[in-house]
Amino acid sequence: MIEESVKEELRRIVGxxxxxxxxxxxxxxxxxxxxFEGEPEVVLFPQTTDxxxxxxxxxxxxxxxxxxxxxxxxxxxxxVPTRGGIVLVFTKMNKILExxxxxRVAVVQPGVVNMDFQKALVKYNLFxxxxxxxxxxxxxxxxxxxxxxxxxAVKYGxxxxxxxxxxxxxxxxxxxxxxxxTMKNVTGYNLTQLFCGxxxxxGLITKIIVKLLPVPGTRRTVQVAYRRLExxxxxxxxxxxxxxxxxxxxxxxxxxxxxxxxxxHLGLPKEAEALILxxxxxxxxxxxxxxxxxxxxxxxLGAMEIKVARTFQENDxxxxxxxxxxxxxxxxxxxxxxxxxxxxxxxxxAMFREVEKxxxxxxxxxxxxxxxxxxxxHPQILTDIRNKEEMKRVEKAIEEISxxxxxxxxxxxxEHGIGIAKREILWHEIGEVGMEVTKAIKKALDPDNLLNxxxxxQMNS
Amino acid sequence: MVSSDDLEALANQCVxxxxxxxxxxxxxxxxxxxxSPRGRVxxxxxxxxxxxxxxxxxxKELAKAFYTCTVCEACSCxxxxxxxxxxxxxxxxxxxLAAGAAPEPVKAIRExxxxxxxxxxxxxxxxxxxxxxxxxxKIKEGRKSKKxxxxxxxxxxASYLDMKIVPSLIKIMDAAGMDYGLLASEExxxxxxxxxxxxxxxxxxxxxxxxxMIRESGAKEVVTPCAxxxxxxxxxYPDVVEMDVKxxxxxxxxxxxxxxxxxxxxxxPGEKITYHDPCDLGRSFQIxxxxxxxxxxxxxxxxxxxxxxxxxxxCCGGGGxxxxxxxxxAADMAVFRVRDAADVEARIIVSGCSTCKDNLRKGxxxxxxxxxxxxxxxxxxxxxxxxxx
Numbered sequence: 001m002i003e004e005s006v007k008e009e010l011r012r013i014v015g016x017x018x019x020x021x022x023x024x025x026x027x028x029x030x031x032x033x034x035x036f037e038g039e040p041e042v043v044l045f046p047q048t049t050d051x052x053x054x055x056x057x058x059x060x061x062x063x064x065x066x067x068x069x070x071x072x073x074x075x076x077x078x079x080v081p082t083r084g085g086i087v088l089v090f091t092k093m094n095k096i097l098e099x100x101x102x103x104r105v106a107v108v109q110p111g112v113v114n115m116d117f118q119k120a121l122v123k124y125n126l127f128x129x130x131x132x133x134x135x136x137x138x139x140x141x142x143x144x145x146x147x148x149x150x151x152x153a154v155k156y157g158x159x160x161x162x163x164x165x166x167x168x169x170x171x172x173x174x175x176x177x178x179x180x181x182t183m184k185n186v187t188g189y190n191l192t193q194l195f196c197g198x199x200x201x202x203g204l205i206t207k208i209i210v211k212l213l214p215v216p217g218t219r220r221t222v223q224v225a226y227r228r229l230e231x232x233x234x235x236x237x238x239x240x241x242x243x244x245x246x247x248x249x250x251x252x253x254x255x256x257x258x259x260x261x262x263x264x265h266l267g268l269p270k271e272a273e274a275l276i277l278x279x280x281x282x283x284x285x286x287x288x289x290x291x292x293x294x295x296x297x298x299x300x301l302g303a304m305e306i307k308v309a310r311t312f313q314e315n316d317x318x319x320x321x322x323x324x325x326x327x328x329x330x331x332x333x334x335x336x337x338x339x340x341x342x343x344x345x346x347x348x349x350a351m352f353r354e355v356e357k358x359x360x361x362x363x364x365x366x367x368x369x370x371x372x373x374x375x376x377x378h379p380q381i382l383t384d385i386r387n388k389e390e391m392k393r394v395e396k397a398i399e400e401i402s403x404x405x406x407x408x409x410x411x412x413x414x415e416h417g418i419g420i421a422k423r424e425i426l427w428h429e430i431g432e433v434g435m436e437v438t439k440a441i442k443k444a445l446d447p448d449n450l451l452n453x454x455x456x457x458q459m460n461s
Numbered sequence: 462m463v464s465s466d467d468l469e470a471l472a473n474q475c476v477x478x479x480x481x482x483x484x485x486x487x488x489x490x491x492x493x494x495x496x497s498p499r500g501r502v503x504x505x506x507x508x509x510x511x512x513x514x515x516x517x518x519x520x521k522e523l524a525k526a527f528y529t530c531t532v533c534e535a536c537s538c539x540x541x542x543x544x545x546x547x548x549x550x551x552x553x554x555x556x557x558l559a560a561g562a563a564p565e566p567v568k569a570i571r572e573x574x575x576x577x578x579x580x581x582x583x584x585x586x587x588x589x590x591x592x593x594x595x596x597x598x599k600i601k602e603g604r605k606s607k608k609x610x611x612x613x614x615x616x617x618x619a620s621y622l623d624m625k626i627v628p629s630l631i632k633i634m635d636a637a638g639m640d641y642g643l644l645a646s647e648e649x650x651x652x653x654x655x656x657x658x659x660x661x662x663x664x665x666x667x668x669x670x671x672x673x674m675i676r677e678s679g680a681k682e683v684v685t686p687c688a689x690x691x692x693x694x695x696x697x698y699p700d701v702v703e704m705d706v707k708x709x710x711x712x713x714x715x716x717x718x719x720x721x722x723x724x725x726x727x728x729x730p731g732e733k734i735t736y737h738d739p740c741d742l743g744r745s746f747q748i749x750x751x752x753x754x755x756x757x758x759x760x761x762x763x764x765x766x767x768x769x770x771x772x773x774x775x776c777c778g779g780g781g782x783x784x785x786x787x788x789x790x791a792a793d794m795a796v797f798r799v800r801d802a803a804d805v806e807a808r809i810i811v812s813g814c815s816t817c818k819d820n821l822r823k824g825x826x827x828x829x830x831x832x833x834x835x836x837x838x839x840x841x842x843x844x845x846x847x848x849x850x
Contacts, residue, residue, distance in 0.1 A: 027507055027515070030495040033478045045493070072494065073479040079759035091492040111492075115483070136483040151598040326478075334474045386473075 076419025110141025795824020
């Protein structure tokens with residue numbers, strides 16, 4: 001319980017407009033895009049680093065847990081409080097502080113929305129590649145804390161690949177700067193990257209320095225349907241083998257193709273086992289040549305159908321199928337649990353087959369869409385959270401999917417993080433020693449376990 | 462109409478992904494979950510269909526969350542799970558109003574409509590103040606009847622608040638040599654605010670009254686310059702009253718007159734103009750191309766498109782009860798839209814909705830002087846009337 005006098009102290013720091021403890025506000029910050037819900041005792045909207053530092057000073061003195069939150073699009077419960085306390089909402093720290101065209105870097109506050117940042121870069125002819133599906137609303141702070149990425153990761157990588165430095169408020173309330181505005185920096189430990197993907201458990205990010213790329217010339221999408229999933233897998237290795245690195249390489253399985261087609265009537269071949277979308281970018285002539293090579297390779301592999309976009313509008317037409325995936329699945333069952341296990345690219349097809357078997361074994365509907373170019377699968381487990389019996393089977397399926405991914409040399413999560421969702425199985429991947437080191441780091445930076453407790457690792461277990 | 466059971470199922474279907482947030486004009490300004498479609502749906506769930514221990518009771522804060530929705534319906538348009546957040550929130554407002562917990566300014570609007578038949582508590586005879594002199598004279602001398610094939614229904618905002626929409630529409634119809642009837646000071650509010658605030662019962666009674674007047678006029682077609690009235694007649698009336706008359710917006714009328722070559726235009730304003738899709742015409746009825754074709758005829762290549770247009774158009778913030786509850790919030794939302802227009806170097810924003818015009822004008826004024834773009838706000842009837850030979 002936070003005492004009234006402490007609430008008063010917090011209210012003074014953020015001002016009337018930045019403080020809320022009415023019932024409706026607490027309910028509104030009790031969830032993110034994961035199933036778990038839990039209410040805070042106070043919701044605070046800081047505006048400056050100093051606000052955050054002073055809040056943290058009070059929180060550490062009073063031992064109040066603090067859960068940082070951006071737009072709350074997290075899929076593993078990372079922005080939901082488990083022990084009441086403070087939810088610290090960064091949406092109002094949303095200034096782009098600097099776009100330095102000459103040095104190709106930018107400095108932003110954590111509440112800047114990814115898409116707004118991308119748009120602001122257009123007039124400088126600069127480009128920030130990380131593109132999580134939530135990018136129209138998710139914040140840069142959340143993107144760093146989750147080390148977010150999306151379809152463009154095949155060629156351009158994820159958040160960590162663009163992160164140069166941070167300003168972080170520590171559990172004590174002290175403020176630390178890490179990294180610099182330089183492309184190279186090997187001074188001391190790589191503290192910047194320690195916070196990237198730390199899910200709000202090690203410190204509170206208040207400023208972010210990222211590097212930027214020049215805008216690639218043009219881009220073109222190719223859609224290919226195969227009767228056999230294996231041919232889609234071979235396509236990836238063929239294309240990489242030809243020296244082509246696509247921006248994105250997405251794959252929808254037969255279950256998804258049918259769900260989407262029934263919903264959107266796009267004319268997708270319902271008998272296909274795999275539908276792939278390949279996007280390439282670069283100078284016009286190079287893109288043209290690459291598209292031709294891709295087309296030829298797919299033909300040689302016996303593709304059922306090949307569609308090549310000739311314009312940006314046609315690119316969009318092709319992406320419609322991929323974009324309607326989640327809307328289509330939502331029509332079937334009330335709950336969709338998005339898994340995100342990731343395997344080495346060459347093991348992708350094997351992993352698809354494993355998911356197929358697991359779905360059959362537990363009588364579940366699990367369509368799969370994958371960022372196939374980087375081995376990241378999204379088995380979408382369609383269920384109804386109110387159906388207890390089915391949820392037991394769902395849990396079992398998730399466990400088995402995770403185990404199989406690890407067996408194939410992969411990882412538990414490629415995008416969504418550990419949060420609450422996967423903390424019980426974290427040790428399966430990182431092992432006992434990994435757990436010891438993880439806990440030691442947590443203990444060193446957050447001795448009182450105040451920063452987003454119960455996420456990633458549970459300190460008392 | 463969606464039943465309460467369906468709404469419960471829809472609310473339960475919300476996966477809380479947050480992908481409605483970027484589309485909500487209120488969230489874009491407030492940046493708080495309670496002011497977002499997802500937030501309102503979650504609150505509605507706890508208010509209307511709570512799980513044990515999570516019940517939320519009627520309160521000032523709950524009312525603020527439900528009533529600071531502009532009813533732009535962008536959330537329902539873009540929800541990946543298609544759960545119709547705006548319908549769920551509408552049910553929230555209905556139950557809140559029934560519990561007597563609607564905000565005072567909203568209750569005041571209801572009283573105004575009940576007692577004065579318009580939202581502003583304006584005098585009945587003042588409805589015709591905006592009419593051009595020749596029309597006023599005709600009415601006075603009893604030479605203008607209600608009876609004609611086309612009945613013009615002007616709406617409260619254009620009658621009491623805006624000085625230009627009514628004379629512009631009249632000028633256009635006169636120029637085309639049309640015969641039309643007017644309800645003049647007998648016209649009453651279409652009732653849309655009643656519906657939106659959650660008073661379906663009074664809305665239904667009001668609709669019957671309006672329809673009786675329309676029937677009595679013998680009109681085959683009703684033309685309104687008001688996007689809200691249009692939405693009322695086309696989308697909401699059919700559920701509560703028998704609609705045996707064709708309803709057109711002034712956009713349809715002008716489009717038709719141009720096509721029939723009954724209207725002849727001289728040159729346009731000579732400045733870049735852009736069309737702002739009113740939510741009640743655009744997202745509600747997909748009326749996207751007619752207004753653009755009209756403006757193309759008026760301004761030619763000077764017509765430019767804002768980045769967020771048609772289905773994706775950003776709401777100006779003037780809808781719902783937001784203007785009554787938080788005029789600053791409404792104006793701040795309009796600021797975003799004015800900046801959208803400035804980004805494409807437009808100098809005039811044209812809309813087909815009197816509420817949009819009113820609120821966008823407030824948006825221009827809300828921008829600090831030193832950064833305020835040169836921007837004129839006009840209704841489509843005005844820009845056409847100016848261009849009529």
